[in-house]
Amino acid sequence: xxxxxxxxxxxxxxxxxxxxxxxxxxxxxxxxxxxxxxxxxxxxxxxxxxxxxxxxxxxxxxxxxxxxxxxxxxxxxxxxxxxxxxxxxxxxxxxxxxxxxxxxxxxxxxxxxxxxxxxxxxxxxxxxxxxxxxxxxxxxxxxxxxxxxxxxxxxxxxxxxxxxxxxxxxxxxxxxxxxxxxxxxxxxxxxxxxxxxxxxxxxxxxxxxxxxxxxxxxxxxxxxxxxxxxxxxxxxxxxxxxxxxxxxxxxxxxxxxxxxxxxxxxxxxxxxxxxxxxxxxxxxxxxxxxxxxxxxxxxxxxxxxxxxxxxxxxxxxxxxxxxxxxxxxxxxxxxxxxxxxxxxxxxxxxxxxxxxxxxxxxxxxxxxxxxxxxxxxxxxxxxxxxxxxxxxxxxxxxxxxxxxxxxxxxxxxxxxxxxxxxxxxxxxxxxxxxxxxxxxxxxxxxxxxxxxxxxxxxxxxxxxxxxxxxxxxxxxxxxxxxxxxxxxxxxxxxxxxxxxxxxxxxxxxxxxxxxxxxxxxxxxxxxxxxxxxxxxxxxxxxxxxxxxxxxxxx
Amino acid sequence: xxxxxxxxxxxxxxxxxxxxxxxxxxxxxxxxxxxxxxxxxxxxxxxxxxxxxxxxxxxxxxxxxxxxxxxxxxxxxxxxxxxxxxxxxxxxxxxxxxxxxxxxxxxxxxxxxxxxxxxxxxxxxxxxxxxxxxxxxxxxxxxxxxxxxxxxxxxxxxxxxxxxxxxxxxxxxxxxxxxxxxxxxxxxxxxxxxxxxxxxxxxxxxxxxxxxxxxxxxxxxxxxxxxxxxxxxxxxxxxxxxxxxxxxxxxxxxxxxxxxx
Numbered sequence: 001x002x003x004x005x006x007x008x009x010x011x012x013x014x015x016x017x018x019x020x021x022x023x024x025x026x027x028x029x030x031x032x033x034x035x036x037x038x039x040x041x042x043x044x045x046x047x048x049x050x051x052x053x054x055x056x057x058x059x060x061x062x063x064x065x066x067x068x069x070x071x072x073x074x075x076x077x078x079x080x081x082x083x084x085x086x087x088x089x090x091x092x093x094x095x096x097x098x099x100x101x102x103x104x105x106x107x108x109x110x111x112x113x114x115x116x117x118x119x120x121x122x123x124x125x126x127x128x129x130x131x132x133x134x135x136x137x138x139x140x141x142x143x144x145x146x147x148x149x150x151x152x153x154x155x156x157x158x159x160x161x162x163x164x165x166x167x168x169x170x171x172x173x174x175x176x177x178x179x180x181x182x183x184x185x186x187x188x189x190x191x192x193x194x195x196x197x198x199x200x201x202x203x204x205x206x207x208x209x210x211x212x213x214x215x216x217x218x219x220x221x222x223x224x225x226x227x228x229x230x231x232x233x234x235x236x237x238x239x240x241x242x243x244x245x246x247x248x249x250x251x252x253x254x255x256x257x258x259x260x261x262x263x264x265x266x267x268x269x270x271x272x273x274x275x276x277x278x279x280x281x282x283x284x285x286x287x288x289x290x291x292x293x294x295x296x297x298x299x300x301x302x303x304x305x306x307x308x309x310x311x312x313x314x315x316x317x318x319x320x321x322x323x324x325x326x327x328x329x330x331x332x333x334x335x336x337x338x339x340x341x342x343x344x345x346x347x348x349x350x351x352x353x354x355x356x357x358x359x360x361x362x363x364x365x366x367x368x369x370x371x372x373x374x375x376x377x378x379x380x381x382x383x384x385x386x387x388x389x390x391x392x393x394x395x396x397x398x399x400x401x402x403x404x405x406x407x408x409x410x411x412x413x414x415x416x417x418x419x420x421x422x423x424x425x426x427x428x429x430x431x432x433x434x435x436x437x438x439x440x441x442x443x444x445x446x447x448x449x450x451x452x453x454x455x456x457x458x459x460x461x462x463x464x465x466x467x468x469x470x471x472x473x474x475x476x477x478x479x480x481x482x483x484x485x486x487x488x489x490x491x492x493x494x495x496x497x498x499x500x501x502x503x504x505x506x507x508x509x510x511x512x513x514x515x516x517x518x519x520x521x522x523x524x525x526x527x528x529x530x531x532x533x534x535x536x537x538x539x540x541x542x543x544x545x546x547x548x549x550x551x552x553x554x
Numbered sequence: 555x556x557x558x559x560x561x562x563x564x565x566x567x568x569x570x571x572x573x574x575x576x577x578x579x580x581x582x583x584x585x586x587x588x589x590x591x592x593x594x595x596x597x598x599x600x601x602x603x604x605x606x607x608x609x610x611x612x613x614x615x616x617x618x619x620x621x622x623x624x625x626x627x628x629x630x631x632x633x634x635x636x637x638x639x640x641x642x643x644x645x646x647x648x649x650x651x652x653x654x655x656x657x658x659x660x661x662x663x664x665x666x667x668x669x670x671x672x673x674x675x676x677x678x679x680x681x682x683x684x685x686x687x688x689x690x691x692x693x694x695x696x697x698x699x700x701x702x703x704x705x706x707x708x709x710x711x712x713x714x715x716x717x718x719x720x721x722x723x724x725x726x727x728x729x730x731x732x733x734x735x736x737x738x739x740x741x742x743x744x745x746x747x748x749x750x751x752x753x754x755x756x757x758x759x760x761x762x763x764x765x766x767x768x769x770x771x772x773x774x775x776x777x778x779x780x781x782x783x784x785x786x787x788x789x790x791x792x793x794x795x796x797x798x799x800x801x802x803x804x805x806x807x808x809x810x811x812x813x814x815x
Contacts, residue, residue, distance in 0.1 A: 317652075317662075326659075327656045327657075327659040327660070328656060328657060328659065330656055331652075331653050331654075331656035331657050334649075334652070334653065334656075335642065335645070335649075335653045338644075338645060338649060339642060339644055339645065342644040342645075342685070343644050406642075408640060408641075408642070408643065410638060410640035411640045411641050411642045411643075413606070413636055413640060414641070414653075414654060414657065414701075415657075416606045417604055417605075417606055417629065417634040417636075418629055418654065418657035418658060419626045419627070419628075419629035419630040419657070419658065419659075420626070420629075420657060421626045486642065
């Protein structure tokens with residue numbers, strides 16, 4: 001599939017884009033990248049059979065198909081073609097931008113090929129387009145998965161002409177989402193200093209994730225679908241929104257309606273993605289590559305005295321003595337504490353996830369359609385705080401998988417050359433470190449917030465919740481692949497499943513919230529459950545500590 | 555006493571047989587130079603001796619213990635410094651050495667004293683609190699050297715320890731190796747830099763295509779091969795200088811042939 005899509009994109013680029021791009025170089029770069037994605041394996045220090053990880057890309061594609069299924073139903077049920085097509089295209093835009101930002105940011109801003117490609121006579125536009133095509137190959141697979149069922153629905157409901165138009169508009173929509181994301185990154189890179197770029201991008205990812213998630217999750221809740229379907233009309237400003245251009249284009253082909261409005265919309269739908277693309281290649285691509293090169297160079301400059309870091313060093317060392325018994329476990333605890341705070345790769349992939357916590361709190365806690373004042377008044381009588389207890393784990397548990405990966409994963413040789421009998425001790429140190437560093441602070445903040453709103457009655461829930469979360473965290477660690485911290489190679493395909501995993505975890509959290517909710521009916525039960533949760537956590541840590549080399553994926 | 559014993563050691567990577575029956579012994583307190591062309595099997599031998607690779611045929615004893623059965627006990631008493639300067643470079647040297655020291659289960663005070671002092675010797679004191687991602691290859695190599703020695707091992711395995719070091723550091727490392735020998739340590743040293751191997755080794759083992767092709771002191775090798783320097787002995791045993799001249803000439807011819815087309 002990926003090879004076929006690559007050929008398709010390359011054929012398109014060869015035909016339509018000649019602006020300063022060396023096509024032969026472009027072809028070999030992109031083909032090699034796809035080949036590398038397929039072949040990427042872990043270094044094998046010890047001859048052990050690598051358990052073949054399930055293909056996260058395939059799982060993601062299946063889930064995107066399921067999302068698409070719901071939109072197909074919507075297209076069948078909504079009477080207005082304009083409305084259903086606006087929703088469909090907006091959904092494509094949001095899903096693609098989300099996938100791009102959460103799963104592929106690190107690829108977009110990857111600096112590792114600088115060393116290999118920059119010394120060769122390849123111009124910056126070619127590098128830029130190669131990078132874009134590399135991502136497009138994956139995005140197109142997502143697009144197909146997401147839109148195949150809705151598109152069938154369009155063919156069935158509105159006929160062949162509308163269906164064909166919808167295929168084109170879906171692709172244009174994906175192009176727009178890529179360009180918008182890219183454009184924003186380029187602008188950030190253009191107007192900021194290299195040293196700060198990495199941090200800014202991290203914060204920016206969080207901001208983007210919040211914006212898109214709010215757009216996707218919260219706005220539809222504020223819309224009354226029945227009413228809107230009957231009395232739907234477009235306001236003047238909606239003609240500036242890409243999903244509206246696409247929707248009206250599809251409508252034009254369904255009704256064969258080519259009045260000035262529809263023709264204008266068709267023109268906007270086609271020309272804007274092309275214009276953006278041209279503008280990026282012509283003006284922004286060269287500086288983008290330059291800035292990325294500079295980013296990598298600045299990696300090599302450690303001018304800043306890390307006296308401030310000394311404090312955090314001492315802090316993590318104190319904590320490790322408090323929470324770990326063995327020296328080896330302390331080593332795992334401390335190095336994970338330190339590296340997670342400094343490694344750009346980890347930070348860029350992990351921190352944006354925190355946005356979800358707040359977005360989902362908004363969705364679940366403030367779910368009624370009333371005005372904010374009314375919600376706040378009702379809040380103390382609700383059980384909304386249960387979500388506050390369990391939502392942080394959604395994001396925090398992601399750190400367990402991420403902590404195995406590192407750009408210079410070769411540094412992991414140290415584990416194999418030192419006398420470690422139970423590598424599980426390093427892992428248990430790492431897990432404790434992640435829990436204390438990322439879960440405890442946010443849980444404390446949420447506890448304080450909940451205490452202000454709900455008062456004393458939530459204390460037992462939060463105490464039990466703490467151990468239930470610890471249990472969940474350990475469970476995630478036990479059921480995942482066991483890897484030594486920062487010892488595995490980053491792989492674009494591994495990145496692909498993140499969003500879907502997140503949705504799956506959301507379901508698990510919902511189940512636990514429901515169980516906790518039913519337990520609330522018997523007041524003393526929560527207190528009683530604290531002890532088993534503590535004991536279970538203890539034994540799970542013990543299990544992790546006992547892992548030997550044969551249990552570790554290398 | 556033989557501190558390392560290798561008997562009929564073979565190792566395959568798929569169909570590729572890298573080691574084809576290596577037999578050798580190393581006595582306590584010796585510096586052994588282990589040399590060979592690229593792909594001869596040097597690093598593979600070292601990985602087996604250090605317990606990093608456990609999948610091989612034959613028998614290997616280090617410090618009187620079987621490598622297959624006692625890898626942890628052996629690792630506790632040996633030091634390994636790999637060729638590639640791969641370390642967690644977002645950490646500072648002090649932090650990295652603390653991490654490694656803890657993997658050897660050393661006490662906090664011991665790690666701190668040793669790492670501070672050793673970094674001072676390598677003139678890295680003023681950089682001990684800087685992250686290593688700004689370090690040159692040579693500076694990282696120095697930190698790696700310290701990390702392999704911090705637990706005071708009985709045998710030290712070095713895989714190209716001088717790569718990336720500046721001239722002063724090379725002299726210092728050579729001196730350190732001599733001092734370690736005087737202190738009774740055994741050093742198993744793999745390198746491409748012939749003149750250093752020639753000067754510091756008590757014994758030189760040359761390996762080619764997975765087999766030991768020469769084994770003895772420099773003087774013994776010189777007598778057998780009747781050649782001047784170790785480099786000459788090496789080339790005559792592993793391929794010959796005439797062949798290198800031929801290859802170099804052909805190389806230039808091929809480069810020139812594409813010039814006009």
